[in-house]
Amino acid sequence: MTNQSKYPKGWNEERVQRVLEHYETQSLEEAVAEDEAAYEDEDHTFIEVPNALLPTVRELIAKKIEAAPNI
Numbered sequence: 001m002t003n004q005s006k007y008p009k010g011w012n013e014e015r016v017q018r019v020l021e022h023y024e025t026q027s028l029e030e031a032v033a034e035d036e037a038a039y040e041d042e043d044h045t046f047i048e049v050p051n052a053l054l055p056t057v058r059e060l061i062a063k064k065i066e067a068a069p070n071i
Helices: 013-025 028-040 051-067
Strands: none
16 A cells, blocks of 8 residues: 555645745745745735634635635
């Protein structure tokens, strides 16, 4: 029996490795700058969600993306 990982649509082992390398090799200053830039992006909103509700929120977002993948 083979142990195959399942990736979300558009993801594969190579992409996962690139993301890991990015975050494992960036300096603290680069990480802070990346976080600050994310908060300044007017196309996204950050909200605080209780951990107990996170699975439900993720499910709702996934359903919305499936219904309208270009959002």
